[in-house]
Amino acid sequence: MSSVVGTRPALTWAVHLSVLFLVALWTLPTLGILVSSFRDKDQLAVSGWWTALVPAERNIVARAAPPEDAVAENGNWIIAGNVFEGSGKATAFGISSREPAAYAVGDTVELRDGGRLTLDATGDYTISYVKKPDGNRGQRIFVTSVEPPKFTTANYRTVLFSEGLGKSFINTMTVTIPATVIPILIAAYAAYALAWMQFPGRALLLATIVGLLVVPLQMSLIPLLRLYNDIGIGKSFIGIWLAHTAFGLPLAIYLLRNYMAGLPREIIESARVDGASDFEIFRKIILPLSFPALASFAIFQFLWVWNDLLVATVFLGNNEEQLVLTGRLRELLGSRGGNWEILTASAFVAIVVPILVFFAMQRYLVRGLLAGSVKGG
Incomplete structure (x- = not known):
């Protein structure tokens, strides 16, 4: 071959x-x-x-109509109804939680109050009494059913039209856009200096930046928040912008420096011979050539900040005016977090914008990452 x-x-x-x-x-x-x-x-x-595309089997607990709804038929008192709210097919039933599938559909079961219960496959039940029954609560019926696949847009309606979602979306954009742009601006200048400018301690500074890549950000949350509170920017957008900038700078500088160091040296030297300053070289040559690397980091930083919950909770809190989208969607789940339908719909609502950003800039992602990983200077 x-x-x-x-x-x-x-x-x-x-x-x-x-x-x-x-x-x-x-x-x-x-x-x-x-x-x-x-x-x-x-x-x-x-x-x-x-x-999702095949019938689902599940156990439900239904309650029959109360005895006061019984009607006289052929000398007996009859209570009738259906255990399903919509459609379904019953395969077994029971009258006790210990044996929820004790009887097959079509069987007749003697109840403790003297009634006789019959349930068919469509979910229709009949309870017959010789004399008019007493009480105000209906008989519990445990049903094992097979239901056809059900799909709904109610999950998205619950998420999209929840109170405060629009405000949280704006808050997230307010956090994400500056927290993406600011570190790129700072890192671009720093990366150029580390790649093309000679100054004492450059290698040590680069090693420090690489070392910061492995430092968990959780270690700095409390000290940084205390510092912000002392200087008066705690629980503010300025504080979270600076926090995300600090957390994103090591990776940004590392990627951009590797990319810029791999650019053709002849171009830089020719510009210097022509009398161009470092700022002119950076602005007119380096930045246009480094767009793939800038776009690569922008994608990473945008996705990280947009999906962040921990940093936003620490530096913004949970007040209604500053609650971000991830915090709002978390609240929709409630205290138990068992609303899986809300969780899945919320996940897709939250990733719509990152997906659009990724597909808009993905052609630059591989170019920027590969160039930054194999070239060096």
Whole structure:
């Protein structure tokens, strides 16, 4: 398979298959979230997204109509109804939580109050009494049912029309855009200096920046917040802009410096021979050539800040006026966090803008990252 005349070698096919596998591994969870976001909440709670197109089996607890609704028919008192709110197919039923599937559909069961319960596959039940029953609560019926697939847009309506979502969206944009632009501006100047300017301690400064890449940001949250409170910018947008700038600068400087150091030296030297200053070289030559690297970091920083919850909670808090989108969606889940239908719909609402940004700039991502990783100066 590995001839020189054109047959693709086995290694090429292995690489292609590996890439396809990684793409599938990356996209399948996203597909699962998308499918789950449109599913009925009851079916979502009992079955996985891959079963969305097949009937789902679940257990429900229904309560029959109260005895006061009984009507006289042929000398007996009859209570009738359906256990399903919509459509469904019953496969078994019971009258006790200990044995919820003790009887097959069509069986007749003796109740403790003297009634006789019958349930058919459509969910229709009949309870007959010899004499008029007493009481004000209906009989509990445990049903094992098979329901057809249900899809709904109610999950998205709940998320999109929740109170305060629009304000939180604006707050997130207010945080994300400056927190993306500011570190790029600072890092571009610093990267040029580290790549093309000679000054004492340059190597030590670069090593320090590389070392900062592995420092967990959680270590600095409390000291930084105390500093912000002391100088009067705690719980403000200025504070969170500066925090995200500080957390993003090491990666930004590292990527941009590697990219700029790999630019053709002849161009820089020719500009200096022509009398161009460092600022003119930076503005007229380096910046236009470094756009792929700038775009690469912009994507990373935008995604990081947009999806952030921890830093926003620490430096902005949870007040209604400054609550970001991730904080608002977290509140929709409630204290138990078991509303999976809200969680999945919220996930897609939150990633719409990052997806648009990524696809708008993704052609620069690989170019910037590869150039920054293999070139150096």
